[in-house]
Amino acid sequence: MPVDRVILRLEHVKKTYNGQGKPLKVFEDLNLEVRRGEFLAIFGPTGCGKTTLLNLIAGFDKPEAGKIYVDGQEITRMPESRLVELRRKKLGVVFQTNNLIPSMTVFENVELPLVLSGVGRSERKKKVEEVLKAFWISNYAERKVATLSVGECRMVSLARAMVTDPEIVLLDEPTDFLDALTVDLMLASLKGKLMQGKTIIATTHRGRLTKVAERVIRLKKRLP
Amino acid sequence: MGLEGRSFGTSLWLGLKWFKSSWSRVRLAFAILSLLTANFTIVSFTLFPGGEILPIASIIVIMAVAFAAIMLHLVKLSAQDLGLLKALGAKRGTLTFAVLIELTLLGLTSAFLGLAAGLLTLILLEGLTVFRIFILQILYLEVASAIAGSLTGAFFVWRYSRKTVAEILANAG
Numbered sequence: 001m002p003v004d005r006v007i008l009r010l011e012h013v014k015k016t017y018n019g020q021g022k023p024l025k026v027f028e029d030l031n032l033e034v035r036r037g038e039f040l041a042i043f044g045p046t047g048c049g050k051t052t053l054l055n056l057i058a059g060f061d062k063p064e065a066g067k068i069y070v071d072g073q074e075i076t077r078m079p080e081s082r083l084v085e086l087r088r089k090k091l092g093v094v095f096q097t098n099n100l101i102p103s104m105t106v107f108e109n110v111e112l113p114l115v116l117s118g119v120g121r122s123e124r125k126k127k128v129e130e131v132l133k134a135f136w137i138s139n140y141a142e143r144k145v146a147t148l149s150v151g152e153c154r155m156v157s158l159a160r161a162m163v164t165d166p167e168i169v170l171l172d173e174p175t176d177f178l179d180a181l182t183v184d185l186m187l188a189s190l191k192g193k194l195m196q197g198k199t200i201i202a203t204t205h206r207g208r209l210t211k212v213a214e215r216v217i218r219l220k221k222r223l224p
Numbered sequence: 225m226g227l228e229g230r231s232f233g234t235s236l237w238l239g240l241k242w243f244k245s246s247w248s249r250v251r252l253a254f255a256i257l258s259l260l261t262a263n264f265t266i267v268s269f270t271l272f273p274g275g276e277i278l279p280i281a282s283i284i285v286i287m288a289v290a291f292a293a294i295m296l297h298l299v300k301l302s303a304q305d306l307g308l309l310k311a312l313g314a315k316r317g318t319l320t321f322a323v324l325i326e327l328t329l330l331g332l333t334s335a336f337l338g339l340a341a342g343l344l345t346l347i348l349l350e351g352l353t354v355f356r357i358f359i360l361q362i363l364y365l366e367v368a369s370a371i372a373g374s375l376t377g378a379f380f381v382w383r384y385s386r387k388t389v390a391e392i393l394a395n396a397g
Binding site (some may be wrong): 058061080087093095099101104158 | 231237238241242247250304305308309311312313315316365388389390391393
């Protein structure tokens with residue numbers, strides 16, 4: 001695959017956790033390439049390392065060995081300050097749970113990445129309103145997130161991930177705990193205008209998301 | 225820490241937002257710190273009207289430790305928020321300074337409320353004579369205790385935010 005078409009590359013990645021006295025190998029020699037603009041689903045049972053993989057890609061966690069390149073930049077040995085800049089500019093992340101700050105409103109939660117990037121108030125307002133509208137949550141703008149349902153929170157998280165217009169969007173089990181209607185809404189959002197041209201990497205242990213993805217990779221759970 | 229102007233603005237925004245919006249989290253701390261300060265004021269005035277330094281100093285140490293413990297507890301409660309903010313691109317300096325602003329505001333507000341409550345109680349009991357004794361010293365010491373507590377909380381955040389996002393979020397449960 002031509003280098004400029006690859007936005008993400010993992011080379012010989014090894015990751016181990018210390019689980020109950022003995023090391024738990026999650027990845028021994030993981031290699032992966034993701035094309036720019038691709039929608040990749042990572043499918044597998046709970047505990048197979050899907051979230052770990054997203055954490056490694058986002059630089060939230062470090063591998064013991066191997067290299068991870070995000071848009072040509074090696075992140076495994078990158079200083080924290082540069083990693084922070086990279087996250088701000090290139091990555092949007094939706095966590096599986098505990099995604100939002102409950103004491104803040106929907107608007108403030110979505111606004112956060114822009115505040116952290118030093119964007120001015122009027123521009124922030126414009127961008128947040130735009131993204132709230134795109135994800136059909138404009139009506140909730142002034143509500144505290146503690147009053148929202150799981151599905152609504154997930155849409156707010158997606159809006160927050162997209163507000164900085166990142167090139168790569170990482171979604172950890174975006175359809176988990178959602179009813180069928182909200183899953184439809186979420187999947188429609190992932191195919192929406194704001195997501196056009198974005199590289200989407202989503203983990204799932206359900207089949208529906210894999211049907212809308214362009215490519216699916218399957219992770220197997222290691223037996224202890 | 226590298227606090228350029230933009231980061232300072234971000235810290236201020238976050239610190240004020242936390243202070244303003246996390247009322248449910250801090251109201252108990254407000255009450256405890258204010259009560260503590262009120263007690264400290266009353267004890268200082270009634271037991272040591274002459275201003276004996278040693279007993280007062282020991283009370284100050286106790287008070288500073290109590291402030292620090294409460295601040296530390298508050299910071300631990302917001303570990304989830306810290307992990308999330310770091311994941312969204314917050315720098316260590318920005319987070320530390322935001323927490324320092326939040327805790328200093330909390331500490332100072334509580335100290336002033338407590339001092340006012342303590343003085344009011346004394347005035348009701350003793351009359352206006354209390355103002356002849358060392359009120360300014362008491363005020364300085366209470367402010368110093370509040371700031372010491374805030375610095376403890378902020379130092380914890382500074383050290384804690386060295387961890388990876390995955391570790392912070394896993395520890396925060």
